[in-house]
Amino acid sequence: MDATIFGSDLVRMIIGLIGVIALVSVNALFLIWMERKVAAHIQLRPGPMEVGWHGSIQTIADALKLMGKELITPDDVDKPVYWLAPIVIFLPVLLSFLVIPFAPGLVIRDMNVGVLLILSFAALTVLAILMAGWSSNNKYAVLGSIRSVAQNVAYEIPLLITVMSIILMVGSFSLVDIVKAQEKYWFILLQPLAFILYITCATAETNRAPFDLPEAESELVAGFHTEYSGMRFALFFLAEYTNMFIVSALATVFFLGGWRGPFLPGWAWFFIKVYAMIFLIMWFRWTFPRVRFDQLITFAWKILIPLAFANLLLTAFLMKLF
Amino acid sequence: MLEPLEEKRYVLNLGPQHPATHGVLRVELEMEGEFIVKADPDIGYGHRAHEHMAENRNYLQFLPNMGRVDYLHALAYNQGYCMAVEKLIGLQVPERAEYIRVITSELNRISSHLLWFGAFLMDLGAFTPFLYCFDDRENILDLLDRVTGSRLTYCYYRFGGVPQDIDQEFIDGCRAFVKRLRGRWKDYDNLVTKNIIFIERTKGIGVITKEQCMLYGLTGPMVRGSGIPYDIRKKEPYSAYPQFDFEIPVGENGDTMDRYLVRLREMEQSLRIIEQALDKLPNGPIMAEKVPKRIKPAAGEVYAAVEAARGEFGCYIVSQGDVKPYRIKLRVPSYANLSILPEIAVDTLVADLVAILGSIDVVVPEIDR
16 A cells, blocks of 8 residues: 555655646746747737747747746735635636546546636635735726636536536546547547537636626726735735646537547647647637626626526437437 | 625736736726726826927917827817918918828828727737738828838928928829729628627627716717717818718717728728828818918817717817917827726626727827826
């Protein structure tokens, strides 16, 4: 027993965590560069070109700049909460990586409650945003965080119900099992409606445009992170991009067959699919205007939730039939 | 225990440095949750006392100020002021100069509307259309740069005509631009006008009735969006406008969507005017004969109005027979247009207010003249 813990599990966990931290940092740097390039090319301009090949190390320069910035703490903030918020937003994001299967065998911990773990950690983000908004003692920040809470609560429900229909088909909460179940067909073919619902909810969950109301810059300046500067701001930024990676990874696992694909190794396919999903989400952002807050909530409660329920019932019915 | 309603209210400052105010405009919002109870625009942060400056300068020296009142449609202001002074000293502008004024002013109107289009969409959270517009607008700036010598704060018209003639390259460039922009309407429609989110954000928001238009003295796209075809170019024709065939687009409901559509259609009408003006462009002098070196009009009062991109720009000059005007009053459209904001902003959300403010299309330096 001891031997297995020290010999494999603990080492595996440590290596895994180091790997995750490395992945998160490199991934965020890459994603920010990718976002700038995608935005630029959609907008008929070249984007960053100066630092490195096609601006490829621009984000590293920006990260260094952010590290050098002063951490401003306004006078009237609730200091402990204000300091904690950026950390609280970042930790659950890291932990979500524990259960994501990157390739056959390349998963830090294959848990039988993997889906639940990720979704519950994703829900913690709300807490951090509320902490940031409330402690900042700034009206824009409070408005942004109130919006964020209402939005995430509203969109978590259809997201869960949508995912439930997948879990009904597989019969397991383990992400590895879900990928294994897609041997014949990717679930996007069997569950197209669920895929659309998932993408919509995931975009809202990650506070990306057209659902980026918590940080709507033309209304609320910068929303919940208005008062944050330097690395604290960078942590919020990092969390946003890592969240985007996680929802795209989940979409890959749930609907696009995870690591499955011909010729290339599993991890390569996994990353190709994840970045394709991320590209889709970026494409949304640079194409659509922002929805209004009441429309957003109405959309979740009156359209997405009934549709998700209908999809779940239909799935259950068909499962029983065949 | 329920609190009294007033205690739930709080004040939110929108501006003077806020991404949605396009300049140093401050709107003091009294809010209840996300609903606006009262909106109070606070102006004057960038006041430069143009009208007072006029009293200390001679007529020609004041001309460059006109490019800086509304920097987005500067040529209309050039024209309004020049027309007033020409009326005052009785100058007749030659036909070719009038045509050149029309062409350049309409180009400038399109560039102003394009910038509005991009900024309005940016207020609604869509960033990309902004850069598409700037790509198109760049062409206009290059064209106007060629003939006026500057890209933004134009000072091109003179009393009695224009100082520099247009050349063949400018005319070809104009024609190419007209063709290019016509090809763009489809993109704009697909990207924005037909977008469900955009429609939801603008339909029925910030409705202005015809009566309100009259009461507040609104002009330009604001009044046309509410269905009143009021356009100085048609109602009190000036310059060469009577010789062109164009329509005045009007809306039906007076909401943000209608004001958007009116401006979009106006750009097409401006293209029509430019095309006709280029076709009919007469030969001849570009400057009136016998323009006095020293402008010293007889005592009197004069008012001239032009249709600027935001509405009626009027220039009222009182002369007491001196080389300097005794008083110049600039009637600017943004000032009157903004005055309706407190009335239509009540009971909307912050997001709506941003959309409404965008659809009013204020140029803050023009308000703080």
